[in-house]
Amino acid sequence: MSQTTSSSMTCPTPTINSGEISLSHGEGGRVMRQLIRDRIAAKLSDVQSSSDAASLGTLTGEIAITTDSFVVSPLFFPGGDIGSLAVHGTVNDLAMAGAKPLFLTLSLILEEGLPLGMLDRIIDSIANAAANCDVKIVAGDTKVVPKGAADGIFINTTGVGIHETPHRMSGTSIRSGDVLIVSGPVAQHGLAVLAARESIAFDPPPVSDSAPLQRVASELAHCLGPDLRTMRDATRGGVAAVLHEWAEETGLAMRIEQSRVPMTAESEGVCELLGLDPLMVANEGTFVACVATDRAAEAMEILAAHSLRGAPSVIGEVVQRQMSPVLISRGLGGDQPLDEPIHAMLPRIC
Amino acid sequence: MSQTTSSSMTCPTPTINSGEISLSHGEGGRVMRQLIRDRIAAKLSDVQSSSDAASLGTLTGEIAITTDSFVVSPLFFPGGDIGSLAVHGTVNDLAMAGAKPLFLTLSLILEEGLPLGMLDRIIDSIANAAANCDVKIVAGDTKVVPKGAADGIFINTTGVGIHETPHRMSGTSIRSGDVLIVSGPVAQHGLAVLAARESIAFDPPPVSDSAPLQRVASELAHCLGPDLRTMRDATRGGVAAVLHEWAEETGLAMRIEQSRVPMTAESEGVCELLGLDPLMVANEGTFVACVATDRAAEAMEILAAHSLRGAPSVIGEVVQRQMSPVLISRGLGGDQPLDEPIHAMLPRIC
Known part of the structure; x- marks a missing residue:
């Protein structure tokens, strides 16, 4: 509690349940300033x-x-x-655009009743992730809504970075003949969140791939230049959504082989059990790169050197469009269209 | 509905209630891309x-x-x-820091079931406000949460601007003897939101002061230079919160006269009826400026020329601290301490 001031005689500091977020924490007065100063800004020194x-x-x-x-x-x-997800996700969006992440803003919407201990853990996680990504959290905002008007905590991060190379990555740089590379095992984030949410006990439990990508992205961009056509982290909608966006941007077709899509045996088993297509499940540290074919080996070397979780893989190539924008060979002879993710498979995955 | 593709034979586009936000609108697939492209990005051309x-x-x-x-x-x-509030609020935070607002990002959290017509009205309002403020909305994000996990729509805006003058405004520039000016009638935003929320019928109803401040702020900064010590829009916690923050930053005392605080007769009546201190009610287009005393007349002229709603007023001055950080003369002889806003008077005001 704050020190007594002369004005507290006329308006005593109310007794606030010290273990939970209350509406007072969002009202612009002393209680809010103390929350921000002592529990948030103190850990985010910038x-x-x-x-x-x-x-x-x-x-x-x-x-x-x-x-x-x-x-x-x-x-x-x-x-x-x-x-950590709120830091990695925004850092990765900058990294995928070929920019070096420098600054984040942090805006919190807190639900009344959120345990302060839970807020502390989340702020600690943000501070650690930001330090690990070498980004500074420079500005913030905190709002509180009554119980039932939000679900615990929502976080917005906005990131600012600087383009390090003159080449601007874009789907429109993609050419027929380019190769498609996935940086590591797919589907782990979506499965980890789903298993945790639904309390499905897998042994071992799926673990999210949430991780910062700016170092590997920077090395790829510097080494390959314009031969790195574009990159995209395969978040909501998974690898399939990335391939469909690139197909739409280029008018070309993306053709992949299912057997080359990297995946852990555990993730494969969970997807089979739950009837999920792993190509449509969200990732948070796994990305797709489109690279000129004669630089694919170099790209693979860089990706393998940075990989923490499993080997990257060339999963296919860009071809002239016949009919379907995205094709998959499932080893049954011939190609099949790969659907674009359309509807709600896994809400609130990020 | 999107055109039929060959892949729709194996995975038909689900029938989505075309009048409401559904979870599919947040899933990263085709439905989300259509929502963003057709209903959001189309109106925000940048x-x-x-x-x-x-x-x-x-x-x-x-x-x-x-x-x-x-x-x-x-x-x-x-x-x-x-x-409009999400645009003005962020534009004003930049303006109050002495920066010219240039760019906004826009991030939406939508609750399942939000009527699309309501989303359209809000996006139109954002587009109009941004055009009026001469800022470009350059990046966005859309998330959908299940019914009950949010309340309609939450909006984050992050703003980027450029400092136009070498002087950096800060509470630490405040000197004893400086004057405190309020730019126009106080308390209107908080009362307008409260009356609308609680369906309290006042005649005439209180109208929010939500408005962009970058033009008046820029003129003040250019004309007064370092004699404009600092400015702050009096949002959550109202004028009282601004004065308490400056008192804390400087160790000085802020002394004001109640009779000089500008207010409409309607707002005064509503505050009396509801037992609210108008100095603690939120504003969204009204700000406090601290100015060197010999430049006060010039500041008042600039403020009056930009005023749309009512005259600015010198409400008090900065004095050496005796005991209380903020003092108010209520015309009863002598000064009284003005409390710092502490607890939840009006939640969800911005």
Whole structure:
């Protein structure tokens, strides 16, 4: 509790349940300032807690920006939590665009009744992830809504970075003959969140691939230049959504082989059991790169050197469009169309 | 509905209630892409809808950034809505820091069941407000949570601007003898939202002061230079919260006269009826400026020329601290301490 001031005689500090978020924590007064100063800004040393806007100084180069809100349920899952996810997700969006992530803003929507201990764990996780990604959290905002108007905590992070190379990655750079590479085993994030949410006991439990990608992305961009056509982290909608977006942007077709899609035996088993197509399940540290065919070996070497969880794989190539935008060979002879993810398979995955 | 593709034989497009947000709108697949492309990005022409990050090009000067999430209830109120509020609020945070607002990001958390017509109205309002503020919305994100996990729509905007003058405004520039100016009638936003939420019928109903402040802020900063010590929009916690923050930053005392606080007769009546202190009620277009005493007349002229709703007023001055950080003369002889807002008077006001 704050020290007594002369004004507290006329308006005593109310007794607030010290273990939970209350509406007072969002009201702009002393209780909110204390929450932000003591439990949030204190752990995120670059936040200028009392200012309306933070200064980033001058930045040399072309600036990139991206924004993402995180609503994952449950808040904690094997391999991560909403805090680390909110850092990695935004850092990765910058990295995939070929930019070096530098700064994040952090905006919290808290539900009344959220245990303060849970908030502390999430803020610690944000601080650790930001330090690990070498990004500074420079500005923030905190809102509180009454119990039932949100679900625990929602987090928005907005990221600012600088493009490091002159080449701008884009789906429109993709050419027929380019190869499609997946950076590591797919589907782990979606399965980890699903298993945690539904309390499905797998042994071993699926673990999220949530991880920052800026180092591997930067090395790929510097080494390959324009031969790295584009990259995309395979989040909501999974690898299939990335391939469909590229097919739509280019008018070409993406053709992959199922046997080459990297996957752990555990993830494969869980997908079979639950009737999920692993190509449509979300990832948070696994990405697809489209690379000129004669640089594929080099790209694979870089990816393998950075891989923490399993080998990358060339899963297919870009071909002229006949009929379907995305084709998959399932080893049964001939290609089949791979559906675009359409409807709600796994809500609140990120 | 999208055109039929060959893949739709194996996975038909589900029938989605075309009048409401469904979980499918957040899943990263075709339904989400259509929503973003047709209902959001189409109205916000600067959003690069298919990219992970947007490019801002190079920016000359010192960059400012701010972030804010908006959870106001109800979504529509006299004088504004959550969309215009989300633009003005972030634009104003940049303006109050002395920066020219240039870019916004826009992140939406939608509750399943939100009527699409309501989303359309909000997006239209965002587009209009952004055009009026001369800021570009450059990047976005859309998440959907199941019914009951949010309340209609929450919006995050993050703003990027450029400092236009070398002087950096800060509470630490405040000196004893400086004057405190309020830009116009106080308490209107909080009362408008409260009356709309609780369906209290006042005649005339209170109207929010939600408005962009970058033009008046820029003129003040350019004309007064370092004699404009600092500015702060009096949002959550109202004018009282601003004065308490400045008192804490400086160790000085802020002394104001109640009779000089500008207010409409209607707002005064509503506050009396509801037992609210108008100095603690939120504003969204009204700000406090601290100015060197010999420049007060000039500041008042600039404020009056920009005022749309009512005259600005010198409400008091900065004095050496005796005991209380903020003092108010209520015309009863002598000063009284003005409490710092502490607890939840009006939740979900912005």
